[in-house]
Amino acid sequence: MRRHRLAIGLGVCLLVGTVLCTLWVYVEDWLPVSYVPYYLPCPEILLLFRGTVAHHTLRSTHSPLPAGQLHCIWASAGRTGYYEKQRPHHLADSRDGSNMKLQYKGEKLFQPVAQSRYPQPKLLEQRPTELLTLTPWLAPIVSEGTFNAELLQHIYQPLNLTIGLTVFAVGKYTHFVQHFLESAERFFMHGYRVCYYVFTDDPTAIPQVPLGPGRRLGIIPIQRHSRWEEISTRRMEIISQHIAKRAHQEVDYLFCVDVDMVFRNPWGPETLGDLVAAIHPGYYAVPRQQFPYERRHVSTAFVADGEGDFYYGGAVFGGRVANVYEFTRGCHMAILADKANGIMAAWQEESHLNRRFISHKPSKVLSPEYLWDDRKRQPPSLKLIRFSTLDKDTSWLRS
Amino acid sequence: MAELLRTQARKPKCYLLRPVTFLLIMLVLVFFGAGFLSPRSPVLWSRRAGAGEAGRESVGLQVVKLSRMVYPQPKVLTPSRKDVLVLTPWLAPIIWEATFNTDILNEQFRLQNATIGITVFAIKKYVVFLKLFLETAEQHFMVGHRVNYYVFTDRPADVPHVPLGEGRQMVVLEVPASARWQDVSMSRMEMISSFCEQRFLREVDFLVCADVDMKFRDHVGVEILSQLFGTLHPGYYRASREAFPYERRPQSQAHIPRDQGDFYYMGAFFGGSVSEVYRLTKACHQAIVADRANGIEAVWHDESHLNRYLLDHKPTKVLSPEYMWDEKLLGWPAIMRKLRYVAVPKNHREIRNR
Numbered sequence: 001m002r003r004h005r006l007a008i009g010l011g012v013c014l015l016v017g018t019v020l021c022t023l024w025v026y027v028e029d030w031l032p033v034s035y036v037p038y039y040l041p042c043p044e045i046l047l048l049f050r051g052t053v054a055h056h057t058l059r060s061t062h063s064p065l066p067a068g069q070l071h072c073i074w075a076s077a078g079r080t081g082y083y084e085k086q087r088p089h090h091l092a093d094s095r096d097g098s099n100m101k102l103q104y105k106g107e108k109l110f111q112p113v114a115q116s117r118y119p120q121p122k123l124l125e126q127r128p129t130e131l132l133t134l135t136p137w138l139a140p141i142v143s144e145g146t147f148n149a150e151l152l153q154h155i156y157q158p159l160n161l162t163i164g165l166t167v168f169a170v171g172k173y174t175h176f177v178q179h180f181l182e183s184a185e186r187f188f189m190h191g192y193r194v195c196y197y198v199f200t201d202d203p204t205a206i207p208q209v210p211l212g213p214g215r216r217l218g219i220i221p222i223q224r225h226s227r228w229e230e231i232s233t234r235r236m237e238i239i240s241q242h243i244a245k246r247a248h249q250e251v252d253y254l255f256c257v258d259v260d261m262v263f264r265n266p267w268g269p270e271t272l273g274d275l276v277a278a279i280h281p282g283y284y285a286v287p288r289q290q291f292p293y294e295r296r297h298v299s300t301a302f303v304a305d306g307e308g309d310f311y312y313g314g315a316v317f318g319g320r321v322a323n324v325y326e327f328t329r330g331c332h333m334a335i336l337a338d339k340a341n342g343i344m345a346a347w348q349e350e351s352h353l354n355r356r357f358i359s360h361k362p363s364k365v366l367s368p369e370y371l372w373d374d375r376k377r378q379p380p381s382l383k384l385i386r387f388s389t390l391d392k393d394t395s396w397l398r399s
Numbered sequence: 400m401a402e403l404l405r406t407q408a409r410k411p412k413c414y415l416l417r418p419v420t421f422l423l424i425m426l427v428l429v430f431f432g433a434g435f436l437s438p439r440s441p442v443l444w445s446r447r448a449g450a451g452e453a454g455r456e457s458v459g460l461q462v463v464k465l466s467r468m469v470y471p472q473p474k475v476l477t478p479s480r481k482d483v484l485v486l487t488p489w490l491a492p493i494i495w496e497a498t499f500n501t502d503i504l505n506e507q508f509r510l511q512n513a514t515i516g517i518t519v520f521a522i523k524k525y526v527v528f529l530k531l532f533l534e535t536a537e538q539h540f541m542v543g544h545r546v547n548y549y550v551f552t553d554r555p556a557d558v559p560h561v562p563l564g565e566g567r568q569m570v571v572l573e574v575p576a577s578a579r580w581q582d583v584s585m586s587r588m589e590m591i592s593s594f595c596e597q598r599f600l601r602e603v604d605f606l607v608c609a610d611v612d613m614k615f616r617d618h619v620g621v622e623i624l625s626q627l628f629g630t631l632h633p634g635y636y637r638a639s640r641e642a643f644p645y646e647r648r649p650q651s652q653a654h655i656p657r658d659q660g661d662f663y664y665m666g667a668f669f670g671g672s673v674s675e676v677y678r679l680t681k682a683c684h685q686a687i688v689a690d691r692a693n694g695i696e697a698v699w700h701d702e703s704h705l706n707r708y709l710l711d712h713k714p715t716k717v718l719s720p721e722y723m724w725d726e727k728l729l730g731w732p733a734i735m736r737k738l739r740y741v742a743v744p745k746n747h748r749e750i751r752n753r
Binding site for chain 1: 415418419422425426429430462463464465466467469470472473474475476477478479482483484485486487488489490491492493494498499500503504507622631636637639640660661662713716734
């Protein structure tokens with residue numbers, strides 16, 4: 001009789017397990033906490049050999065996965081329609097703990113520059129340069145006067161690049177989309193192929209804005225959360241998933257910006273780089289001890305007193321799509337770790353972004369011209385404001 | 400009775416085994432099924448251009464994770480140098496003293512385990528310069544990183560034995576010597592490009608092509624490394640483009656009109672990633688051959704062709720004249736805070752063509 005019960009018990013366990021699995025796979029957000037799946041064993045552990053076999057049948061240019069080299073990537077139940085449960089794959093670089101390799105658009109080679117007439121660069125500058133133009137790790141700090149736009153156009157135009165631009169328009173923020181897109185059509189990467197990716201919980205609220213040739217708009221539905229901080233921190237996760245799903249095949253470079261802003265002046269190929277950050281307009285003249293970094297030790301975004309280069313704004317970052325993927329994934333993992341410890345960083349994802357930019361230095365930095373707050377008085381050192389805030393009543397928006 | 404009990408006792412065991420096996424098989428099948436039925440993510444594989452090149456190509460472009468470091472805060476409103484240009488109009492850094500932090504850069508490149516190759520040509524009597532070159536390179540060039548010296552010579556027996564630090568090795572490559580010194584200089588392009596294919600692509604990440612009649616006097620490190628770099632000629636960094644000694648005859652492949660040109664680069668120190676150096680040297684060699692077929696020789700030989708190439712393919716870093724100086728000819732102006740790689744005095748008439 002005991003053995004009967006044992007058999008029945010096993011059967012019940014099996015049933016419960018199946019139900020949980022099905023629920024987890026097909027129904028999103030049924031768990032009160034979203035990070036639990038990260039601690040569950042990965043069913044793919046059993047797919048090791050199947051994956052190895054599948055490897056051979058797919059169009060792949062490298063050797064099959066050696067047995068034992070298996071990682072699973074977990075995503076919390078975000079409403080993007082799929083989960084990042086990857087098949088086993090070849091690991092070339094798991095330094096970061098990020099182990100998904102994406103097949104990107106083709107690498108662009110150096111092309112000869114068509115001759116253009118421009119003045120000779122003056123090596124022995126006597127004019128008082130107000131802004132720092134080179135970081136200590138030799139990343140250019142881009143501002144008006146540091147570059148020749150026409151020359152850069154000659155260099156980048158022949159490469160036939162496609163640049164992506166992500167924005168999040170959730171809840172009442174959909175009101176900003178019209179003005180944002182219209183200004184982007186005027187000033188953002190003029191003459192290049194552009195893909196706008198608008199993430200929203202209400203696709204019907206996104207207006208139809210006429211787009212120029214070679215420019216298109218993708219509207220991606222996402223889930224709305226009750227707290228605005230939650231929406232903000234989800235952005236890293238959603239961007240990385242979107243790159244994995246779609247953007248890595250469609251664009252060469254990707255920028256992630258806030259929607260409650262407008263382009264006021266040309267934003268061109270001078271901003272393109274491997275990993276690009278923008279200096280926050282409120283803190284460019286301030287010593288690092290006063291930067292609003294996360295200062296609690298328990299957080300993964302913790303920055304010690306003597307650390308930090310610049311305070312970067314969370315409203316603008318970008319770079320090559322591969323690097324943006326690694327960056328957003330890294331931030332997302334850090335945010336999840338904090339969530340598991342029941343802590344939210346002082347400035348949500350901006351804190352995590354800043355933490356990550358200290359240890360993974362950007363290859364190009366944009367001056368506050370590229371991320372300005374119109375409520376501030378424009379100083380003479382910033383010659384041309386290109387991207388700035390739209391005055392808004394935040395309390396109304398976040399309700 | 401006992402038989403009945405025995406059979407009954409046996410029965411539960413057999414009876415239990417089958418359902419349990421069945422349940423276990425079901426369990427396994429369910430998990431497999433979950434894998435099959437879960438929404439498919441797109442197959443994402445790493446892109447690999449070609450086995451060796453792709454592996455090497457990624458060094459320098461990777462964003463690596465740095466450990467915690469202590470250094471002064473960079474200040475947005477305080478330029479590092481007010482007296483010189485530190486950024487070209489195409490946003491390539493111009494490397495001067497005080498523009499960079501050696502510690503951060505060293506860590507970035509060490510984390511990628513970058514190997515730097517340096518080619519030097521010691522043809523005929525120029526072998527006498529090797530000892531000083533190598534000894535000073537051991538003290539100042541890419542210290543702490545992996546370095547391969549590639550010594551091209553027609554007299555391998557005369558190559559001095561210089562003790563090398565850890566992670567540093569020397570490769571002696573025997574090559575034929577041309578009769579004229581101009582041809583010796585120009586044949587470097589051909590030799591570098593052919594060895595790029597043969598060896599350098601597989602052995603090093605970055606390649607630096609240097610003149611041998613020089614010595615290192617101060618730090619020359621990873622701050623110079625990028626996809627493609629050139630060095631400003633110390634004699635022309637103040638000059639306007641009309642005064643640059645470009646090749647001005649339109650018949651030559653190296654021709655540059657008077658209203659064009661950014662800087663005058665020196666042929667004695669250039670480099671970059673192996674693939675970019677390969678493209679540069681190959682293009683220059685082809686241009687030299689084309690000129691030879693047309694019966695013309697550029698005014699400054701391979702240097703003229705280098706300048707033409709770098710006008711069309713803008714370098715991603717430009718080295719200031721600190722990296723290429725001649726103290727005897729030019730003294731030590733205040734604008735040069737350090738003299739890193741300097742000419743060794745030589746008697747031109749004696750040393751050339753011997």
